[in-house]
Amino acid sequence: MDSEAARTARDSLELAFQMSNILDTGVDRHTLSVLIALCDLGLNPEALAAVVKELRTDPSLPSTIPPDS
């Protein structure tokens, strides 16, 4: 990856992180970068958001996760 692309990627991440802060999402920079990567891979953002919500609101509640079917 050449430095130009790397800088662009870094800038984009930085901007996205700032927006995220303004929107008060509570997502840290690293998590955000993972999420962006997943988005770019074509995953549904709505589903990703659901994952973030589910796993974060009650992180210590394993029982909320229904058993596999």
Add this chain to the structure above:
Amino acid sequence: MEDQKVLDLVKELVNRLISQPQNPNPNPNQPISVNPNSSSVDLNHSHQALRYAIRILSSRMTPSIAVDEAAMAESIKRQLVTQGKSSEALTFADLYSKFSSKTGPGSINNKWAVLYLLRVVSEDRKISRKQPNSTVSRGLPAIFDSQLSDNSRVSRDKERGWSGGVLVVSKDPENIRDIAFRDFANLLKEENEVSEEVLVRDVLYASQGIDGAYVKFDENIDGYALSDSIKVPRATRIMIQKLCELGWLFRKVKGYISESMDRFPAEDVGTVGQAFCAALQDELTEYYKLLAVLEAQAMNPIPLVSESASSGNYLSLRRISVWFAEPMVKMRLMAVLVDVCKVLRGGAMAGSIHMHAQHGDPLVHDFMKRLLRRVCSPLFEMVRSWVLEGELEDIFAEFFVVGQPVKAESLWREGYRLHPGMLPSFISSSLAQRILRTGKSINFLRVCCEDRGWADAATEAAAAAGTTTGRGGLGYGETDALELLVAEAAKRIDKHLLEVIYNRYKFKDHCLAIKRYLLLGQGDFVQYLMDIVGPELSEPANTISTFKLAGLLETAIRSSNAQYDDSDILDRLRVKMMPHNTGDRGWDVFSLEYDARVPLDTVFTESVMSRYLRIFNFLWKLRRVEHALISTWKTMKPNCITSRSFIKLQQAAKVKLLSTLRKCQVLWDEMNHFVSNLQYYIMFEVLEVSWSNFSNEMEASKDLDDLLAAHEKYLHSIVEKSLLGERSQSLYETLFVLFDLILRFRSLADRLYEGIYEVQARSTDDKKKPSRQLSGKSAEPGSWATEGRKALTQHASKFLSTMSQELDDIGKKYSSLLTGFISELPVQQHIDLKFLLFRLDFTEFYSQSRPNI
């Protein structure tokens, strides 16, 4: 490989999320709280979490809204603003613009997804923060939190139902209501397979004539409808159907426009049709603008005063129905107009659109007015160029004035006419007539009079009316301006035309000439002519030469006062022989003709001249009868010669002679009375009165049509009053029989006096040769000498008795015809013959002898 990458990333994500140290909003109400110490649980938990995450991700969850990055950013910004964080909104907008400008390698491809993700995460967090005290603070829970996906909501509800199970009974009885609401929401969700945002999007598509994902055009019901396989409540279905009427109307209007435009070069759509299409296109552009705004707004939340309540998308089906109310009215109107105008063109199209403009609703009225201004502009342009320049710029036959190629003399009467089908109803027929006449006048001046002065008059008129002579000076709704322009133009052009006709072409002089020569107003001329051509005309018609008669006419002109008349007028006077049958005399076919020439032949057309000819023939006959009676009088005038001759005769023969002569005198007198009074009536009651009226009307006439009407009236009144009209046929026939009788009387009287002169000559001879006998008629002059006086007397008395018998015969016929004629006079309804009757029956001779009159 891709999957592996995804899996790795998901693992990473789950780890990050679970190991997040801080709970952003520590929740005291949550009964079971964080348990950070158990590491085995932690491991197991992370494993479970990962599986759960993969399950969520692999669910067939699709974004419920359209992919539109800018709209999404805008929506986020608005949300921030409505939350009262305007400075943050600005910062966000700034960041977004930078963010979106990052392109190329290394940048984020799916920017929309990132934005959407951020937004949903932020909202979820906000909700989760509110959730704990929601049962207390919220009154009615929102049934739909529309931004949330179904699955997430369902899972959350399940979680709540499960986790709050204890609370339901013990602490929070109100939760029952909450849960009931949630159940209801689920029920609704299940019923609605499709969320409202999607339907709104589809309706917006359908209203542009595009099939959406669910709302499609159905050929069977001829309209847009939600396909039956999709489960939605009836109310929604009906509402969508109602909203999609707009789409149907739109298709229709759009179809008409594209059809007309496709047709244009090949067929003649016409300028009005083109203007109509352009106006419709403009209205559609306005409509597109509205749709674009609606679409942009579709995803924004409804701005609310209270921050606490979460709101749905700005556009719901109900909101759309409010937004569509006005475009729907317009679109309906357009569709109606399109239907009406399909088969119409030109003025008819403008007229029928105008009929629809008569509407009380100010919205409709304004709309139609705007449309009509556009539609009518070609028509008004035509009117303007027609009225001011006399040009018929009408390649598609749309104008209500139609021109026909005709000869110059019928240009005025037949060259142009109104096409009633193309006359729009906002132009009254009187105005249309004036428009027609003004343009016609210009053309008449140009073609027939070869005049150029009208251009100045037209410019002056345009200046007076306050419009420029350039294009586009008039428009629909300015009927007053149009009327003013037409009135000004008409006034000036007509004035100019009349001036040309009066001054340059001496209309009045020609009328007077016709009156003097064709209507025998010039007495001395008629007298001369009658004297000269009389002998010639007694010959059979086929032996008479027109050239000779023309020469005689010339002589008559030279020897009468007519010679001082304008040579131009005299040149036009000609002899005309009418087509004759065998046995016709010259009298029957002779007539005079007046050559009117362009442009006066517009007034004196062939049919007019043929009526003049009829009048001339009648007057000529009357003159001839009068002439005949006068010449008879010359012979039968009592003089010393005749009176002396009677002395010589025997008493019986003398009495007979005297009584015959007396009869002849009486009859002549009666006839003379009739003819001279009829002559008087025709000359003074008919010709002069009509002429005087005509002169007055000629002075007052403002345009050529007035002049034509005045002339027509003049001619009509002469024809009617001279008993030449259709309704006076019987009178006219009686009159001609009377004339014939008078002519017979004339020849009889001539014969009688000839005989008397012979007898007289014989008896003067007898004084010298008393033995000589009179043998009667001139047939055997040689035998007279041998016959004696007795025979002479016998012969004379025989001759006299036949003469007297014939006179009696004529007299009887004459008097019966005359009384018949007179008795018919008062019952004529259509003309006033009071004066004629009065003059004929001045002494009440006829009314006393026939009391039934």
